[in-house]
Amino acid sequence: MGDREPGYRITDLATSDRPRERLASLGAGALSNAELIAILLRTGIEGMNAVQLAQRVLNDFGGLVGLHKAPYDELCQQRGVGPAKATQLKAAVELGRRLSVALPEERPTIQSPEDAAALLLYEMGALEQEHFRVLLLDTRNHLIRTVEVYQGSLNTSLIRVGEVFKEAVRSNAAAIIVAHNHPSGDPTPSPDDINVTRALVEAGRLLDIEVLDHLVIGKNRFVSLKAKGLGFNST
Structure with a gap:
């Protein structure tokens, strides 16, 4: 069990499919989350290589955010992980979190949708x-950082403006960009999406926190309501 369980190693993969070799030749940005995690895991388990194991861990915890929030003990109990690998995963995720709150010149700059x-x-x-x-x-x-305001079955018409701006006020943010996803994969904005955008833009004017955009995220595509002129017209 855990770290001691014999399994398939990264070296069992074809050279062109090995995450470490792909990182060396293409750069870390070319790798999927599962491939990056596989480099940390190093080995898989019987019937599952390291990349497949990494993808299963991501699926079980709901992606990188879930992996970050997962209790250490729960991660240790994952088949094929164990204490040593759980420690490495937690350390790597924590480094990513610290990078997100690094000095301003090291943070991403948002210049476009x-x-x-x-x-x-x-x-x-x-x-x-x-x-x-x-x-x-x-x-x-x-x-500055990204905060999650709502999760679950969401009707944008029920979004409370105060909740959206709460962390922006606390963090002394000058501007915000809001985003939500459509699980259907179709990012076409709904009438509710446009109405809530209009309400947020107006609230931002009152709070002196500019709403730069509202993105609707779909499967491999997105819509910028600002670019479409939806909800950002003067009232």
Whole structure:
């Protein structure tokens, strides 16, 4: 069980499919989350190589966010993981979290809808429930952090404006970008999406926190309501 269970190693994969070799030749950005985690796991279990095991762990915990929130003891109990690998995974995820709150010049700068979507599309496009997230930005559009406001069965018409801006006020954010996903995969904005955008833009004016955009995330694609002029017209 755990770290001691014999299994398939990364070296059992064809050279062109090995995550470490792919990282060396293509760069870390070319690898999927599962491939990056497989590098940390090193070995799989019987009938499952390291990449497949990594994908199963991601699925079991609901992606990177779930892996970050997972209790250490629960991660240790995952078949094929165990204490040593759980420690490595937790350390790697914590480094990623610390990077997100690093010095402003090291944080991502959001200059376009594509920049914002690049931070959200891969994960949110695969979520099976609706999530509503807020990107908090400073005066230079550096990302301060991303907060999740709602999760589950979501009707955007029921979103409370105060909840959306709460962390922005606490973090002294100068601007925000809001985003939510459509689990159907179709990012076409609904009338409710447009109405809530209009309400958020107006509230942002009153709070002096500009709403730069509202992204609707679908499967491998997104819609910028700002680019479409939906909900951002002057009232």
